């Protein structure tokens with residue numbers, strides 16, 4: 001290890017290699033309850049340094065786990081099998097914002113919120129907005145194909161990736177995609193690396209599509225006595241041809257957790273609330289959309305629909321939405337955050353199934369998420385030190401996945417597979433598609449050095465929730 005550290009210091013400089021136990025611990029976990037302290041962390045600052053690190057790793061048969069900000073919710077950046085961590089946080093420059101081509105060229109360590117602020121200063125807009133936008137970076141967003149509340153209208157990170165520079169496992173640097181609006185030359189490799197969760201290479205640069213910044217936004221809160229009415233309102237609003245920027249669900253238990261930890265004035269007696277956001281350039285059109293949303297929501301049982309009167313009130317409501325994860329974390333020692341997505345037709349049934357599963361296994365499962373996308377985050381609250389409870393958690397998680405797939409949905413809408421869901425991959429994909437993914441992994445990474453232990457199920461179906 002001392003020799004390895006010296007070789008890496010020769011590449012990344014003294015400040016670019018961490019070996020002290022107290023430093024290493026900080027790079028061993030993400031937003032899940034998994035952790036594994038790496039033997040060493042390397043923090044390159046340039047593409048050339050990443051290339052040299054990969055070459056060294058290939059020569060030494062050393063596993064690499066890429067890491068951006070470590071906010072992932074599927075265990076992707078937790079280093080397994082003696083893997084070193086390659087952290088991209090120091091590669092955090094915005095290299096260009098081009099107002100003619102309407103692109104931003106960025107290094108992978110740029111914080112998502114910083115990029116948004118920088119492009120908005122130029123009247124442009126980068127829509128992907130994971131709730132972790134201040135704690136996550138573009139490299140992690142691309143590697144997870146992160147979504148966010150605005151996904152309903154604007155899509156996810158992958159919809160904005162025009163080009164990538166990627167260092168392959170053996171140190172080869174490839175560039176794929178370009179700045180043109182259209183580009184269909186050859187296989188779509190940028191789509192392959194987007195959402196690959198660091199298993200195929202390290203993303204070292206991205207060219208991202210920008211759009212014109214909408215000049216106005218409005219927010220409304222609809223309050224329901226019954227979760228099923230809230231869910232039915234979502235499909236009804238969308239069926240009515242209204243396309244809000246966001247429709248977010250916050251259920252009863254989630255409201256209670258928020259109000260106990262970051263009070264936002266949400267109604268504690270409601271079974272569920274829906275947070276609607278609309279944006280555009282014409283205030284009268286937005287007001288008309290909110291009026292239509294209110295009408296449909298009331299027709300479907302909303303007891304109250306209120307509009308945020310000003311930006312401060314709107315910010316308070318969206319801050320409450322972003323406070324969910326930290327608020328849930330205070331209720332029990334751990335949480336298993338799921339991320340299933342179903343087609344719109346399945347939204348009502350999926351919400352009901354989550355409640356049934358919670359009752360069946362006697363577990364608290366607050367339900368929230370980007371319900372307009374059919375993307376729900378049932379979070380199973382638990383204590384990982386309690387084996388009996390964890391057995392119930394595992395059974396409940398399996399039933400949630402099975403229900404989503406049976407409704408035509410999927411294991412993950414935006415958080416990725418990582419460690420958390422790898423044992424369920426075949427359930428979702430089927431054996432043939434999974435085999436093709438394994439073949440791609442082997443072709444790109446024949447030595448298996450990139451982010452080992454992620455995405456692909458272990459033979460024999462090892463316990464999905466233990467390392």
Ligand SMILES: Cc1cc2nc3c(=O)[nH]c(=O)nc-3n(C[C@H](O)[C@H](O)[C@H](O)COP(=O)(O)OP(=O)(O)OC[C@H]3O[C@@H](n4cnc5c(N)ncnc54)[C@H](O)[C@@H]3O)c2cc1C
Pocket residue numbers: 030031065066067068069070071072073075076077088108129130131132135136137138139140141142143144145146147148149197198199201202203204325326414415418451
């Ligand atoms: C409070 C909270 C709210 C969240 N809200 C959302 C949300 O609304 N929507 C959403 O989609 N996600 C959300 N997340 C999950 C998480 O923030 C996203 O997955 C985010 O994209 C991860 O970015 P990161 O920089 O933290 O990546 P990390 O956690 O560091 O890494 C994530 C994955 O990407 C890989 N990776 C990182 N950098 C690179 C690179 N340069 N090259 C190749 N692979 C790389 C890692 O190996 C790992 O597999 C939330 C998380 C938290 C804690």
